Amino acid sequence: MSEQELSDVQRADLYLSRARxxxxxxDGLRRESTRNLETxxxxxxxxxxxxxANARLVLALEEAQGLAKAxxxxxxxxxxxxxxxxxxxxxxxxxxxxVRCFYCNCSLCPEHAEAHFHECHRAILGETV
Numbered sequence: 001m002s003e004q005e006l007s008d009v010q011r012a013d014l015y016l017s018r019a020r021x022x023x024x025x026x027d028g029l030r031r032e033s034t035r036n037l038e039t040x041x042x043x044x045x046x047x048x049x050x051x052x053a054n055a056r057l058v059l060a061l062e063e064a065q066g067l068a069k070a071x072x073x074x075x076x077x078x079x080x081x082x083x084x085x086x087x088x089x090x091x092x093x094x095x096x097x098x099v100r101c102f103y104c105n106c107s108l109c110p111e112h113a114e115a116h117f118h119e120c121h122r123a124i125l126g127e128t129v
Contacts, residue, residue, distance in 0.1 A: 086109060086111075086112055099113040101116055101120055103117070103121060103123075103124055104120050
């Protein structure tokens with residue numbers, strides 16, 4: 001039966017039924033759109049949280065690298081001969097290579113150790129060097 005053969009009431013029912021189906025489709029699309037929007041908002045929130053966590057990790061890494069560098073400098077500094085003008089790096093953990101002062105516990109190369117011991121000893125006794 002074509003639309004022309006339907007009565008006004010039947011035609012109105014047909015249009016109403018089509019309108020309800022279209023409204024159901026629109027409502028479904030609206031729900032899907034809302035879900036997509038919520039998902040996008042969650043993704044943006046997660047992205048922001050991820051960026052913040054990444055920034056904290058970068059700062060922690062930079063701090064750790066700075067501390068490691070400072071520790072290395074301290075270690076390297078502790079291996080320098082304390083005698084004036086000496087550039088020798090003392091390797092204290094190898095026997096016979098480096099010497100520690102009995103009095104001030106500083107690192108010395110064997111070449112300068114004896115003179116330094118005497119200076120420290122005199123300083124402790126209050127003698128002028």
